[in-house]
Amino acid sequence: MSSATAIAARDEQPLYRRWLPLAVMSLALITAPLWFPRLGGYTALASGVLVFGLAAMGLNLLLGFTGVLSFGHAAYFGLGAYGAGLMLKYVAPSTPLAILVGTLLGGLAGTLFGLLIVRRRGVYFAMCTIAFGQIFYYIAYKWNDFTGGFDGLRGFHREPIGFGALAFDITNDTPFYYFTLLVFAIAVALMGLLLRSPFGRTLRAIRENERRARFLGIPVERHIWLSFSISCFFTALAGTLYALLNNFADPLALHYSQSGYFVIMAVLGGMRSFWGPLLGAAVFWVLKDFLSSALPTEWMAFLGAIFMLSVLFFPRGMLGMLKRRGVE
Amino acid sequence: MLEVRKVSKNFGSLVAVQNVSLTVQPGELRAIIGPNGAGKTTFFNMISGYFPPSSGSIVFDGRDVTRISAHRRVAFGMARTFQITEIFPELTVHENVLSAAEVAAGQRLHMWIARADVGRAERVVAEMLALVGLSSKANRLVGELSHGDQRATEIAMALALRPKLLLLDEPTAGMGDQETYEITGLIRRLHRDNKFTIVLIEHDMRVVFHLADRITVLDQGRLLAEGTPGEIAASAAVRAAYLGEAA
């Protein structure tokens, strides 16, 4: 069965059935610092899930909803991280400013780069995104004095938000988790609005049949560029949160392997669904954390094997499979 | 309505179309025919803007569109269908035509629209579906429909764009007799009753002679003949070009 009938079937369900999963998920996220540590996790890990979930959802705007593959989104993630870190370290101890600058830095870089490659498609497009991303990896890696080189950018930390008596201290894990959740919620709400709009439906049309979309009068390149640009802004925002989470920004955040992680998260969770990437991020990030501490030398091989298996046998991802079952 | 002047297309050293000219009057139904490899689809692709001609010009509705991109030609009033039906298979018939109607209403390009506009697009969809006879199948997935119905959906989408010119690339390709009959009837209604200007590529001569006001014959990228169906049928040159081809 297809997405359309799924949508139709879903629309015919009573209201609470539609909102229930969302409500449950929201509840789970809000109470995470309570139950997550009991399951063996830790609050910072949960924050990490939100951060990577946001990054993957940002990428998925382009990948899952517009049908365009970028394998270089880590560049914008990393730019967000470094932007925020550099702001906090060298300019001003203001968290909101750091987030703003980081997001703008990554988003604008993506917007400009998107202009260059918007006429390309398929693997060539993907290759260009990879190569471009590596430029920033290289810069971060080499520019020791400014960026801290291979060791990464240190020497900054999360500053309290607000003024004087109203300052909200996010230094500890739990307050920071809620701060991240707030930013995540706002970002995701924006994304949702965007996707529900005619613009969002146009993107889907491009994904479904680019030629037909073009010959309906849709300026395809412009829309792809816009989608690319917007996705970079969201991913960059996630990057700023990453820097704040770790009080640290490292070149690996810019490496194409990080880009690959984002793609895998989206695919694992389900490219065609809105929340899929978040689910994928949760599974992937927790798994990676677990594997790398349990098997310090072999985790890479296991992780890679999981990638390959999921690609071979679960191409629709977790939510994709659930959707099929649910409708049938 | 449409004036194509001495248009040529080269792909490297391969000359697909050479110096072909064509003038279509408003309300006319023009058929482009020719043996395989004559360059018909390439010619069509240039008219619709899929790629630009190597030389020559195309004037549509008084406007030079030679170098203008495909999606803007749609805005100017050109709509086309493809030899291999291009639709959104995972959406319903209704949704397919709606997407066309929304683009035509300028809605799709915005990030938000007013509620009042939504109704307008829906009315267009209902109208178009009635026109092609798919109203009863509106909520079926296009991917699951018969070939003929898919084609009809595609035509409905093209019509929802409120075109001045309809370009149909082999509308009866891959169809059996019954479906061919139905599509031909549809095109005829569009031409006679709704007064659409139509240019179509066809291989099926029964369809061509049944529908066309004028016929353009291409052979090996060149204009071989042009005239009324009667003239073309009588032309020895045309018959020679088709020698060996099933008419």
Place this chain on the structure above:
Amino acid sequence: MLTLILYNVTNGLMLGAFYVLMALGLSLILNLSNVINFAHGNFLALGAYMALELTKVVGFWGAFLIAPLLTALFGVAVELLMRFVYRRDPVYSLLLTFGLAFVMQGLMLWWWGPTPQEMHMVPALEAPVSADLFFITWYRVFMVAIVIVTVIGVFAFLRYTRVGLRIRAGTLDLDTVSALGVNVKLLRTFNFTMGCLLAGLSGVLATGAIGINPNMGDDLLMPSFIAIIIGGVGSLTGTLFGGLLIGVTAALTAAVYPAASEVVIFVMLVLVLLIRPRGLMGEEGMLT
């Protein structure tokens, strides 16, 4: 002074030779199968490790001949997996090779450990060509010679053999080739294997130049990408040209301003993307 320049230039040329070999292999796989082989650098490392082990058994020359073949054989196995995802969206094949890179890296790390290993070179090759130019060992000459021979061999193969013709046709229109009765599956396997062979060969050659470790191929992967983009996707000659271009440019920059020799590759990438996005020899319309 001159010696220093020559030193840098020879280093650069050697690097360029590797770029060319790697980029060619990548390009072959990319053009026909539309797959970016993220594991290409790992195939290089595999070739190196195979050579390391084989030298103990059959000596250097034996290893030199057999290691690339073994790597290619591994490539066959990998390609069989790829068959599952060819039909689907390109994202899946990318993820597959991406995951494969992790697996290969992890396995090699586990089996051989992270410490770089040295290869025992044939003494004759280790000798320098002349006393003055001590850094130009016979090995380097040998290496460059092999690369030249291989490149000519690849191009000749593609140009003059039937299989080569099918591959070239396949990069333009695989469906038509299939409709002509060619076994496309086999063709893809063969092509992929050839790409891996080149990577394996690079690995074997690399044993005499750099230490053998699981990451050794990584530094060559990105320049290979860039060589392909600069040269023009879809054009093997373009890739060759791109590889040579960045190799030579890196070499020359190294002679003048060594710190910039890596950056210059990225600069060229950006320039090409700005000025001629289809690459120097790419065809317009090579959109995939």
